[in-house]
Amino acid sequence: MANQPAAAKTAITPRRDEDFPEWYQQLIRAAELAEPSDVRGCMVIRPWGYGIWENMQRRLDAMFKATGHVNAYFPLFIPLSYMQKEAEHVEGFAKECAVVTHHRLDIGPDGKMRPAPSAELSEPLVVRPTSETIIGATYAKWVQSYRDLPILINQWCNVVRWEMRPRIFLRTTEFLWQEGHTVHESEAEAREETKRMLDVYETFVRDYVAVPVFTGEKSESERFPGAVQTLCIEAMVQDRKAIQAGTSHFLGQNFSRASGIQFQTRDGKQEFGWTTSWGMSTRMIGTLIMAHADDDGLVLPPRIAPTQIVIMPITPKEETRAAVLEAAEKLAAELRRVSYAGAPVEVQVDRRDLGGGVKSWEWIKKGVPIRVELGPRDLESGNVAVTRRDQPVKSKEFLLTADFVSRAAAMLESIQQNLFDRAKEFRDANTRTIDTKEEFYDFFTPKKADKPEIHGGFALAHWNGSREVEEQIKADLKVTIRCIPFGASEAGTCPFSGAPSPQRVVWAKSY
């Protein structure tokens, strides 16, 4: 039975509740998002997955521009000595750096290619794990006066962090991201920028990826190496774990001191600049998958979907084939004249000569928001058969073609909203306020130790601010503080230490 997909009840095997990590991998393959490559820890992002990334880029980039940022590009290679400039920073990244030591290959005594011993670099180059240091060195040259500030630059690029345990989109050795790097005249302005960009991420994830997040600050132990303060957005995915979906760092003067970013102030003094950095990566695709996908495949929020509506012409008879195809193209053209979320609706006509079922399931697995079937019978009745991906797979609504066209944008938006509502409902249902150590430990302990079921969630519990408590809980339960939320100032008692606590924090197992 297991090897007869035709008999399977769901398109993805195993189901989420059977084996979540395996489901995740199977889904990525079934939806043709990405695949493992021959290079350990690195992935091939396939066109459908890359299309999602392009949409994320497009939307985020527009938001960066709207907040006054511009794009630039800095080198992939960072001189080793630059990495050493900021003590905490080196320490944080040293264990996961790829290092380039040679600039030429030759043939060795055994007849095989090797890095030419005569071509060793005088200073090794680190493949950027992040670009604070090399951008800092550049900014140091650009900044002389307060008049040169602020600098508000972003770059879209790849970075490399050598990973022990890669998982596609969530943790790969090479990944794509954007990193914003800014310099400001004052601490207040830099802190404001840090918060502003966190808000951009929150808005983006909410309005486009349709995922609700907690926003707040990281505890010291989870902070970016070298940062004074790390802000983050934390989402919950369907196995109830937390995933950090974006971070924004206030770097104080740590990096400007390390890189020599100095300027003359309004009153003629020399001061180090106040810097920030902020990033969001292809991990967001993994977040999207785990937040919305179901046992039949991916479910895409319309605003991020590379194709929002797929039209499947049904051509059972040769006599009607041409007419159906023509009607399909005509419908596509009409839909493309519809505007949704500030752009023409993305429509695709799937003319491939495949069995109707096979074709439908392909698009179900890929998560296209709306599927439309158009056949000879519809030509006579003036209908189209419409199925929403957020509704059961077999549900089908027959609409007059003109009605569908006029309602398409609203339907897409309804799906977008529904996905957000579902994700929020799920998160809220699995977020619990906890006041005792017993309940906390119970919440995060699976019933079946040998094969843990999906359990836990977010726990809102008090914390006295001590690192010992954090470490003990991490050691006992693998649960960490995901963020110290903004604006929650309810004082109480830390259930772990009995000490006073200024506020509740968000605890969870995480990716």
Added chain:
RNA sequence: CGGGGUGUAGCUUAGCUUGGUAGAGCGCCUGGUUUGGGACCAGGAGGUCGCAGGUUCGAAUCCUGUCACCCCGACCA
């Protein structure tokens, strides 16, 4: 990097204990019938059984090493 597991066709896998030279389902190709929710018939292609040694007349099968992947732990976006 430590513990556990798995490597047989694109995918899922049988065969391994008890050595005798590889089989299935799905997918793929060709032709035909089909097509409104994972079609059917007929024919066909595709595997140095992860890799390297060893034992043996003979290895997918036994032994050693090695590599990759997955799960758990430490680290992280």
